[in-house]
Amino acid sequence: MSRILIIGATSVIAEHCARVWAGRGDACYLVARCEERLTAIAADLRVRGAAQVNTYCMDLNNLPNHTTMLEAAEMTLGEIDAVLIAHGTLPDQKRCEQSVDETIKEINTNAVSTIHLLTLLAKRFEAKRAGMIAVISSVAGDRGRASNYVYGSAKAMITTYMSGLRQRLYKSNVAVLTIKPGFVDTPMTASFNKGVLWAKPSTVAVKIVHAIDKRKDEVYVPAFWWVVMMLIKSIPTVFFKKTKV
Amino acid sequence: MRAMTHTISGWGGYPKQEAQVLAPLSLSSCQSQLGRNECLLARGMGRSYGDCANATTVLQTSYLNHFIAFDSGTGLLTVEAGVMLRDILKVTVKRGWFLPVTPGTSFVTIGGAVASDVHGKNHHVAGTFGQHVMSITLLLGTGEIVSTSPTELPDLFHATCGGMGLTGVILTATIQLIPIQSAYMDQKIIKTGSLEAACAAFEEHWDSTYSVAWIDCLVTGKQLGRSVLMVGEHAKDSGLDLTIKDPITLPVYTPAAVLNRVTMRAFNQIYYFKASHLKTRVVPILPFFYPLDAIGDWNKLYGRAGFVQYQFVLPKERGVANMRKVLAKIAQSGSGSFLAVLKQFGVANQNMLSFPIEGYTLALDFKVSATNLTLLQKLDEMVVGMGGRVYLAKDALMQEVVFKKTYPKWQAFEAVREKYGAIGKFASAQSMRLGLA
Numbered sequence: 001m002s003r004i005l006i007i008g009a010t011s012v013i014a015e016h017c018a019r020v021w022a023g024r025g026d027a028c029y030l031v032a033r034c035e036e037r038l039t040a041i042a043a044d045l046r047v048r049g050a051a052q053v054n055t056y057c058m059d060l061n062n063l064p065n066h067t068t069m070l071e072a073a074e075m076t077l078g079e080i081d082a083v084l085i086a087h088g089t090l091p092d093q094k095r096c097e098q099s100v101d102e103t104i105k106e107i108n109t110n111a112v113s114t115i116h117l118l119t120l121l122a123k124r125f126e127a128k129r130a131g132m133i134a135v136i137s138s139v140a141g142d143r144g145r146a147s148n149y150v151y152g153s154a155k156a157m158i159t160t161y162m163s164g165l166r167q168r169l170y171k172s173n174v175a176v177l178t179i180k181p182g183f184v185d186t187p188m189t190a191s192f193n194k195g196v197l198w199a200k201p202s203t204v205a206v207k208i209v210h211a212i213d214k215r216k217d218e219v220y221v222p223a224f225w226w227v228v229m230m231l232i233k234s235i236p237t238v239f240f241k242k243t244k245v
Numbered sequence: 246m247r248a249m250t251h252t253i254s255g256w257g258g259y260p261k262q263e264a265q266v267l268a269p270l271s272l273s274s275c276q277s278q279l280g281r282n283e284c285l286l287a288r289g290m291g292r293s294y295g296d297c298a299n300a301t302t303v304l305q306t307s308y309l310n311h312f313i314a315f316d317s318g319t320g321l322l323t324v325e326a327g328v329m330l331r332d333i334l335k336v337t338v339k340r341g342w343f344l345p346v347t348p349g350t351s352f353v354t355i356g357g358a359v360a361s362d363v364h365g366k367n368h369h370v371a372g373t374f375g376q377h378v379m380s381i382t383l384l385l386g387t388g389e390i391v392s393t394s395p396t397e398l399p400d401l402f403h404a405t406c407g408g409m410g411l412t413g414v415i416l417t418a419t420i421q422l423i424p425i426q427s428a429y430m431d432q433k434i435i436k437t438g439s440l441e442a443a444c445a446a447f448e449e450h451w452d453s454t455y456s457v458a459w460i461d462c463l464v465t466g467k468q469l470g471r472s473v474l475m476v477g478e479h480a481k482d483s484g485l486d487l488t489i490k491d492p493i494t495l496p497v498y499t500p501a502a503v504l505n506r507v508t509m510r511a512f513n514q515i516y517y518f519k520a521s522h523l524k525t526r527v528v529p530i531l532p533f534f535y536p537l538d539a540i541g542d543w544n545k546l547y548g549r550a551g552f553v554q555y556q557f558v559l560p561k562e563r564g565v566a567n568m569r570k571v572l573a574k575i576a577q578s579g580s581g582s583f584l585a586v587l588k589q590f591g592v593a594n595q596n597m598l599s600f601p602i603e604g605y606t607l608a609l610d611f612k613v614s615a616t617n618l619t620l621l622q623k624l625d626e627m628v629v630g631m632g633g634r635v636y637l638a639k640d641a642l643m644q645e646v647v648f649k650k651t652y653p654k655w656q657a658f659e660a661v662r663e664k665y666g667a668i669g670k671f672a673s674a675q676s677m678r679l680g681l682a
Contacts, residue, residue, distance in 0.1 A: 010270075012308065023335075036271050040311045040325070047312035048336055187270055187308065191249055 001051050002026045003077040005070075007060065007117065008087025010037045012186040013136065016205030017084060022050035029073045029080075031056045032087070052077075060087050060113045066120055074124075082132040082212055083121060085114055090188045096150040103150055110154035115161055122165055125174045133169075134177040134212050135162055139220065141180070142229045145245065166217060175215035179208055182225035253303065256544050257294040258551025259613045259641055262674060268305040272325070272416050275384055278304060279414065279670070286673045287414045289327060289354030293361060294554040295641030296674035297409050304414060306356055312336065313417060320422035321379065326356030326415045331489075331538075338487040338530065342422035343479070345377035349586075351535045356415040361638035362407030362599040366455035366477070366534070369591035373601060375406030376594055377421050384414040386670030404661035407599035409637055411671050411681065412662055427480035428487045430455075430533040436522040440470025440572060444565045444605065447589040450476045455533075457588050461513045462572065462581030462609055463506075470572050472587060473520040480527055488529055492541035498549050504612060506579050547612050552582075555621055556600075556608035556636040557628045558590060564605045567631045571624060575609070578620050582610035597654040597661070600636045608639070618642065637675065645680035655681070 004021055006014050009030035018028050022045040030045075030053065032038050038055040045053045054076045058065050074080060091106035114135060125131040140148055141155030159178055166176035183189065183198045204221045211219040220226040232245060254261040267285070269275045279285065286300035306327030313323040317340045322333065330344060331351035337343065348363040357363075362375040371377070380394035383405060393402040405412045435450070437443040443458050450456050453476035460472045537543055544552070559567045575581045586608045593602040611617040625647050628635060634651035635643050649655055659682060662668050668682045 034271070036273055040271065040313075043313050044311035047315045187268065190268060 002081045003029070003079055005029045005031070005073050005077065005080045005083040007031045007083065007085045008136075009041060009055075010034055011086040011088070011136070011188075012201045013181065013184060013204055013208070014084060014086035015041055016201045017086075017208050018045055018050075019048055019202075020205055020209045022046075022048040022053075025049055025051050027052040027077060029054050029056065029077050031058060031060070031069060031073070033057065033059050060117070061109055063113065063116050066117055070117075070120055070124070079128075080124075080131065082134065084208075084212070085117060085133075085135040087113070088136065088188075091148070091150045093148050093150055106150050107154050107157075110151060111157040114158055118161065118165060122169060122174075126169055126172045129173050132175040132177065132212055132215060133165070134179060134208070136179045136181065136208075137162070139180045139182050139225050139229050143233050143240075175217075177211055177216055178218045179211065180218070180220045180225065180229075182220065182222060182228070253288070253291065253299060254551070255294045255296060255298060255641070256292050257553055257610075257613075257639075257641065258544055258547070258549070259553060260296050260299070260674070261551075262296070262299040262301070264300060265302045266305050267302065268307055270308045272309065272384075272390075275304060275309070275414055275416065276388060276390070279384060279386075279388055284670055284672050286671055287326065287356060287360075287410045289357035290329065290352050292350055292353045292357065294639040296678070297361075297637055297640065297676075298357075299674040300672060306354055309416070310354075317342070320424060321419060322422055323417060323419040324355050325417050326359075327354050329354055330358065334487060334531070335489060337422055338425070338428050339485050341424055341426065341485055343425045343530070345421060345423045346371050346374045347534055348374075349535060349537065351531070351538055355418050355420070356410075359406055359415055359418055360408060360410045362594075362596050363638070364590070364601050366457040366588065368601055369451060369456070369589055370454055372591065372594055373407070373596070373599055374420075375596050375599065378406060379419040379421055381405055381415055381419075382417045383412065384416055386413060386666035386668070390416065400661050401665055403596045404598075404658050407596040407637075408658065409598065409673065409676065411658075411673070411676055412665060412667050413671065425479045425485070425530075427483045428485050428530050429480040429483040429527050430477045430530055431480050431525065432475060432477045432528050432533060433525045434520055434522065435474040435476065436517075436520050437472050437474060438468060440472070440569055441565055443470060443472035443474060443587060444568075444589070446472075446474045447605075450474070451589075454478050457586060459516065460572075460585045460587040460607070461517055462575050462585040463510050463513050463579060465573070465576045469569065469576060470587075471517060473517060477528075477533055479530075483527060487531070489531065490539070492539055494541040498545045500548055503548075504546060504582075509582065547610070550613045552610045552612050553617070553621065553641050554608060554610050554639040555624065556606060556639045557624070557633050558600065558602055558606040558636075559604050559628065559631050559633040560602060561604040563631070567633075568605050568607065571607070571627055571631075574620075574624065574627065578616075580611060580614075580617055580620065585609035597658040598637060598652055600634065600638070602634070604633070606636075608636075640675065643679065645678065648679040 010032040035057045042053045088110050096103040137158045138155040140152040141159045144152045162178040207221045251266045253264045285302040288298045288303040309325040309327035311325045315322045320342045347365045358374045362373045364373045435446050455477040458472040458474040588606050590601045
């Protein structure tokens with residue numbers, strides 16, 4: 001049995017990961033903002049076979065509360081074997097362009113809060129010389145694009161931070177996994193028209209759980225996004241700035 | 246939550262409709278959506294065939310897919326409306342419990358199963374899905390959430406089971422599962438040379454828990470209605486491990502012309518001659534109940550224009566003779582589908598718009614074409630004349646007069662809707678076509 005801390009547990013991708021863990025009889029500690037949804041997910045995971053499910057309701061932008069939450073999780077689970085950080089929002093790019101406040105708010109939610117958590121977690125995991133830290137970043141962090149660069153830059157910050165953290169924690173036997181989903185059909189992307197590039201959250205979750213099991217460093221989910229992003233990254237800037245990709 | 250306009254349709258792909266699709270994340274946000282929209286309809290997996298889940302605003306239950314409670318001692322299960330039968334099986338089969346009634350696909354939600362009061366291969370012994378529902382929580386048009394069961398607001402319960410989502414939004418349901426000892430089925434095949442022989446075989450196997458027949462709707466003359474009857478029981482051993490595979494998907498629509506008289510005739514010949522009479526074997530539970538679930542999007546075989554699935558029931562009295570007349574009409578047209586299903590129903594229940602009545606039911610697909618739509622209208626006339634009716638979960642064409650004649654409890658149904666504030670609040674393309682308020 002693994003003991004897993006899931007931050008942003010009401011994210012549909014995180015929820016589907018939790019369903020896989022529950023089916024295996026793991027213990028889950030769920031952290032999210034919406035109490036009603038946390039309660040529903042906890043009951044669901046129990047029926048699906050989770051050994052233990054506990055919840056902690058908080059807004060992750062409330063940074064001073066992170067330590068209290070982590071202490072509560074450790075106390076309840078005994079030990080944290082893996083943590084999945086999945087919270088985030090999809091900013092309205094156009095609104096961000098018009099508003100500094102909006103931009104900073106989105107950067108805080110999608111980057112600062114995560115880095116705050118990661119700093120606290122890294123210390124704890126480094127000390128016990130075991131564990132796995134997985135964070136949902138995004139393919140959007142691989143290259144800034146006009147259509148969503150506020151989101152993209154927040155995710156780029158996560159990706160770069162994780163890259164360094166991975167190197168630092170390697171010698172402490174702590175695995176650090178950066179997950180880069182492509183288009184996933186979730187409430188966050190409800191307003192998009194879906195085409196063949198879109199994946200279901202349940203499919204993506206199975207791949208994420210597998211990557212965590214295998215203690216991988218970085219995964220694109222689905223894997224073809226690695227190719228897509230290689231191509232996008234390889235376009236010279238002098239041309240890229242004129243395109244609409 | 247952002248709303249999105251999408252083109253939606255039933256599984257048959259006909260008719261299509263532009264709809265505002267709302268996908269609430271919690272039961273309480275269903276309540277707020279109800280307040281914000283004038284009129285809406287809950288929608289699950291879109292596996293009903295026609296336009297019964299089409300509406301200008303739909304409340305998609307995709308994210309309302311949580312288990313609430315399961316007692317593996319008693320088999321009592323409570324789930325949110327968007328949970329699929331397939332999800333339930335993944336959780337309960339290994340613990341020795343199976344669905345009391347199941348339709349031919351596991352990709353339907355509990356909300357859909359209740360709203361259509363679905364039936365399965367065991368209708369003659371177990372009745373419909375609704376007969377195994379212990380209670381429902383329903384969001385009424387007034388915004389109030391109530392619990393209803395056969396003893397608690399029974400009028401609302403009997404209108405909601407089979408009520409096509411027109412009484413309110415089904416939020417959760419509690420159902421009684423049945424115990425099983427195996428994830429396998431003992432299956433027996435009985436080959437019959439005509440419709441009369443098939444119906445006699447159903448009678449003969451009345452005590453089999455599950456029975457269904459594939460029937461050839463293209464062959465005419467003496468062999469009219471030749472069938473392959475399949476009966477089954479839950480096996481006693483082989484273990485409770487469920488093998489569940491994701492379906493292979495059909496990425497594109499095939500040109501509608503691929504399914505023509507020649508290919509369908511060939512398919513039926515092969516199917517009939519391949520079946521071996523009185524063969525018994527042990528088969529896994531999923532392919533036994535859901536043979537078509539192995540292929541995702543099989544509906545695309547009919548091309549972009551789509552198809553209509555036509556399912557009707559004829560009363561038992563003179564049922565065989567009447568069925569012969571309808572079959573002859575279909576066979577003569579030559580446009581019946583490559584897969585048609587015949588089943589004997591047991592007695593009807595008291596749900597107001599529930600489809601099954603004691604007798605024989607036949608389900609088959611028709612490609613959407615002008616000729617077929619005319620044929621279906623003729624078939625409707627025959628079915629009405631014979632005292633039968635057409636299944637609302639599959640219907641895309643029925644006329645108001647036909648509905649009101651063949652579902653005599655429609656006025657009682659409307660009275661319940663009036664009483665609980667559903668009128669003007671819940672409607673579908675089908676309910677408007679059928680003249681429901």
